[in-house]
Amino acid sequence: MAMPVASAAAVPGSERALSTGGRHRPPVPRRRRLSDVAAAVILLLPVLILFGVSVIYPLIDTVRLSFYDIKGLGKPIFIGLGNYVRLFTDPAFRNTLVTTLVFTLSTTVISVSIGWAVAMLCNFAPRQTTIFRLMIFTAFGVSEAVVGYMWISIFRPDAAGLLNSFISLFGLPGFAHPWLGDPDTALWAIVASAAWGGVGLPLMLCFAAVQSIPRTVLEAAYMDGAKPFAVMRHILMPLSLPGVRVAVFINLLGALRAFDIIFVMTGGGPVRATETVGYFMYRESMTQFKLGYGAAATVVLLIAVLVISIPAIIQRTAGAK
Amino acid sequence: MIGKTPRWTIAIVGVIAFIWIIPILGIIVTSVRPPQDVTLGWWRLDTIRFTLDAWFRVWSEYPLASAFVTTAQLAFIATISTMLLTPAAAYAFHFLKFPFRRLMLIIIINAFVLPQQVVIIPLFQLWRDLGLLDNFASVLIPYVGLSFAWSIFLVKNFLEDFPKELVEAGRIDGCGPLRIFWHIVLPNSLSPIFAVAILQFLWTWNALLLPMLYLRTDVPLPVLLTRVSGTYELNWDLRSVAAIVTTIVPLLVFLIFQRQFAVGSETRTGAKE
Numbered sequence: 001m002a003m004p005v006a007s008a009a010a011v012p013g014s015e016r017a018l019s020t021g022g023r024h025r026p027p028v029p030r031r032r033r034l035s036d037v038a039a040a041v042i043l044l045l046p047v048l049i050l051f052g053v054s055v056i057y058p059l060i061d062t063v064r065l066s067f068y069d070i071k072g073l074g075k076p077i078f079i080g081l082g083n084y085v086r087l088f089t090d091p092a093f094r095n096t097l098v099t100t101l102v103f104t105l106s107t108t109v110i111s112v113s114i115g116w117a118v119a120m121l122c123n124f125a126p127r128q129t130t131i132f133r134l135m136i137f138t139a140f141g142v143s144e145a146v147v148g149y150m151w152i153s154i155f156r157p158d159a160a161g162l163l164n165s166f167i168s169l170f171g172l173p174g175f176a177h178p179w180l181g182d183p184d185t186a187l188w189a190i191v192a193s194a195a196w197g198g199v200g201l202p203l204m205l206c207f208a209a210v211q212s213i214p215r216t217v218l219e220a221a222y223m224d225g226a227k228p229f230a231v232m233r234h235i236l237m238p239l240s241l242p243g244v245r246v247a248v249f250i251n252l253l254g255a256l257r258a259f260d261i262i263f264v265m266t267g268g269g270p271v272r273a274t275e276t277v278g279y280f281m282y283r284e285s286m287t288q289f290k291l292g293y294g295a296a297a298t299v300v301l302l303i304a305v306l307v308i309s310i311p312a313i314i315q316r317t318a319g320a321k
Numbered sequence: 322m323i324g325k326t327p328r329w330t331i332a333i334v335g336v337i338a339f340i341w342i343i344p345i346l347g348i349i350v351t352s353v354r355p356p357q358d359v360t361l362g363w364w365r366l367d368t369i370r371f372t373l374d375a376w377f378r379v380w381s382e383y384p385l386a387s388a389f390v391t392t393a394q395l396a397f398i399a400t401i402s403t404m405l406l407t408p409a410a411a412y413a414f415h416f417l418k419f420p421f422r423r424l425m426l427i428i429i430i431n432a433f434v435l436p437q438q439v440v441i442i443p444l445f446q447l448w449r450d451l452g453l454l455d456n457f458a459s460v461l462i463p464y465v466g467l468s469f470a471w472s473i474f475l476v477k478n479f480l481e482d483f484p485k486e487l488v489e490a491g492r493i494d495g496c497g498p499l500r501i502f503w504h505i506v507l508p509n510s511l512s513p514i515f516a517v518a519i520l521q522f523l524w525t526w527n528a529l530l531l532p533m534l535y536l537r538t539d540v541p542l543p544v545l546l547t548r549v550s551g552t553y554e555l556n557w558d559l560r561s562v563a564a565i566v567t568t569i570v571p572l573l574v575f576l577i578f579q580r581q582f583a584v585g586s587e588t589r590t591g592a593k594e
Contacts (some may be wrong), residue, residue, distance in 0.1 A: 034502040039498035040419040043409040047469055048425070050406070054440060054466025055432050061443035117426075118337060128331050132338035139341055143527040145543040146568040149550050150344040153557065154353070160362045160557075162347065191338030196344065228327055230535070255434035260529045264547055278438050285442050286534060298438050309434040316474070320427050321481075 034304055046055040050214050058188075065295035076292065083296035088252055093280060093297065100268075100276040103191060104255040110195040112247050115202025119240065120232050122203075123210045133203065140200020148264030151193035155179035183273035186266050190274055198254065202247035209243030211234050256301065345435040352376065353532040359557070370412055382559055383549055385542075385566055391520075392526055392541035393570075395457060399464040403472055403517045408510055410469065411476035412502045416488060432470035440467070448451035448535060459535040464525050472517040480506070483579035516581045519574065521580075526571045542567040 034042075059166065066083055068076035081093070087093045118136060122129040122306045154162045157178035164176040205206055213235070221231050259278050262268060268275040278301055285294025306313075350363045352375055358368050378384050414426045415417075440463055448459045483506065491501040529543040536544070546567045550560055575582060 033495070033497040033498060036417040036498055037419045039502075040413045040417045040422075042499065043413040043417075043502065044425075047406050047410040047473075049465035050462060051429060051432075051469050052466075054444070054463040056428075057447075058440040058443040059435065062439050063444075065442060079456065115336070118334055121334050124327055124330045129334045132331075132334045135338040136341045137579070138572070138576065140347065141523075141568075141572045143568040143571060144542055145527070145529050146348075146564045147344075149546060149560070149564045150348055151559075152348060152550065154344060154541050160360060162343070162362065162364070165362050165364075198339070199341070204553065228330075253434065253591060257438065259438070260527075260543070262522050263529070264550065280437060282441070282530070286445070291442050291446070294475065295442050298442065301438055303435055305434055312434065313431050316430050317427050320423060320430060 062295045062298050065292050066299045068292040068295075070291040071289065079292075083293050085179060086293065087255075087296055087300065092275075095272065096275050096277055096280045096297075099187060099274065100256070100278075103187060103194075103274075103276050106191045106253060107194045107198060107255040107258075108248060108251040110191065111198030111251055112202040112244060114195070114248065115199045115204075116206045116237075116240070116244055118199070119203050119206035119210060119243075120236055122207055123236055124228060125231075126211070133207065136203055137200045139197050140204075142197060144197065144260035145159075147193055148195045148261045151189070151196070152180065152265055155189050155256070157181060182265055183270050186270060186274050190265050193256065193265065194258060197261075198251050201250060202244070205243035205247045206240045207243075209240040213239050231270050246284055249308070249312060253305065256308070257306055277304070348561040348564050351557055352565055354558070356555070356558050375562045379559045379562040379566075382556075383545065383563055385545065385563055388540060388542045388545040389566065391454055391539045392543075395460060395464070395532070395541055396522050396526040398457075399461055399468070400518050400522045402461070402465045403468045403521045404514055406465070407469065407472040407517055408476055408507055408514055409502065411473050411480055412506050414473065415477050415480040415483075416501070416506070417498055426473075429469055430471075430474040430477075432467075433474065435467075435470070437463075437467065437530055441530065445534060455537045457536075457539075460528070462530045463531055464521075464528065468517075468521050468524070472521065475517055476510060476513045479510060483509065512581075519578045519581050523571045523575060527568075 059298060065076075067080055069079045070076045071084065106227065118133075122133055128145060139147075153160070156162075157164065157176075157180075161179075163179065167176055177185060179185045212293065220233060221235055226234075256276075257278050258276060259282060262274055262279050263282075266274045268279050277297055281294045281297040281301060283294075284290045284297060286295075349362055351359055353371055353373060354363065355370055355372050356375070358370055359365065361367075393581060410429075414422060444459070445454075448454045450458075453459045487505050487509070490500055491505045496504065526541075527543060528541070528546065532541050533544045533547070540548075544562075546560075546563055549563050
């Protein structure tokens with residue numbers, strides 16, 4: 001697509017006005033009209049300044065800082081790829097990569113599959129399940145910090161912890177566990193909490209997708225004697241895939257950036273077992289003041305985000321007219 | 322729908338839904354029962370006593386009221402700013418011709434993928450050098466600046482279906498680009514602007530990372546909650562009240578404006594094709 005060039009300023013209105021504006025111009029006295037470029041500057045200037053300060057500058061600066069060794073307020077020393085070499089030889093960071101992968105994938109898979117399944121079931125009785133959908137959807141509206149807080153109280157190791165009490169109800173006291181205090185279970189506890197809050201969006205998107213399927217399609221299937229389960233398997237599930245795809249993308253993106261829930265529930269611990277890359281960069285830069293090292297970890301996170309966003313970026317760029 | 326509604330599907334969905342609200346139920350019940358009654362769990366029915374004691378005491382125990390005011394101020398200013406600036410930019414991108422228009426648009430609408438972790442180190446240094454740390458501007462600027470990545474996309478998407486005849490008519494009547502925006506496009510684009518406002522309000526109210534790093538004295542509710550829940554006191558009743566106060570406003574806004582939220586988040590993320 002051709003870029004509108006500076007000549008647009010010389011030809012006010014360009015092709016859109018040429019078709020109608022030329023002939024039907026009313027005989028009113030013409031007042032001086034602002035050119036498109038001048039108007040665009042007025043309308044866009046505050047936006048471009050704010051966007052520049054809070055997106056473009058930080059983006060460039062993060063990449064720049066990742067090549068420097070910065071200790072607190074000391075003078076930055078250029079070390080080339082030194083931070084990246086250190087990152088990938090740092091066992092803590094390699095552990096973080098695994099944690100990030102496990103956390104991101106499991107949170108997304110669990111939340112989207114529950115949301116999708118519930119949306120499918122709700123489709124058989126949209127009216128009767130309205131209140132139930134609202135209940136599940138409500139979890140999605142709870143602040144992430146509060147989600148973390150709620151689940152801390154469920155995973156509490158003492159008698160008031162809901163999960164442990166529930167387990168001992170079945171006479172399995174051996175399974176009572178300090179879920180958030182054990183490096184082996186803490187990550188899964190966070191996954192469960194994040195997935196709890198993440199079901200709302202897939203549910204909404206998948207339900208909207210199945211509701212937009214024309215009724216006639218379903219009626220035809222029932223006429224042909226299809227059982228409800230077959231309708232679900234062969235019509236509803238395939239036709240709701242666009243909703244699933246979007247939900248997977250959003251939840252992947254959300255889990256990759258996760259910070260609040262990890263900060264609230266475990267603070268990355270115990271023994272750094274629940275640190276994802278998004279948390280690692282915070283810890284290194286904001287609590288250890290290794291800004292360059294933290295910036296390098298952020299660049300790694302950024303690359304991961306860009307890789308999973310490629311389809312979305314292509315779609316948006318092509319659609320930007 | 323069509324005659325056959327298997328009952329078991331409703332039952333399954335119902336069970337899941339009840340499991341889903343247990344955590345929410347938990348903090349509500351904990352907040353209205355005396356702490357000594359819930360040491361074995363908020364669901365225990367040994368002694369049933371109702372008290373609003375924690376609801377009265379929490380305001381003097383924690384600076385919850387001032388945090389509420391801070392949060393409301395930040396969310397309000399950020400939401401209004403985004404509501405005013407976004408439609409202006411979306412209009413310019415959609416109806417005006419100027420150099421680098423498409424390039425700027427592509428950069429802005431693709432920035433929605435950026436995690437907020439990207440901004441924290443550079444802005445931390447910048448605010449420190451400018452002496453802006455602990456100033457509301459240090460969080461308001463990124464709140465508004467980051468919102469453009471999705472808000473402009475959302476409003477511009479709406480403008481794709483905007484009747485061109487209206488704009489043409491304005492032009493023929495001698496309106497300049499600014500008057501067309503103010504008198505024709507803006508009054509007819511209130512629904513996407515409203516959706517933008519809801520999303521921005523929820524996001525800024527719930528924000529934790531940026532205010533935690535850039536603000537010290539007047540902190541918003543999520544930051545206060547993390548400070549409160551990090552202590553090892555056994556005041557689960559007070560903390561539960563703090564958690565409810567933190568999330569009640571965005572939760573209500575979210576539930577009341579579900580429709581706008583759905584429209585907004587679908588367009589925001591490109592679900593609408």
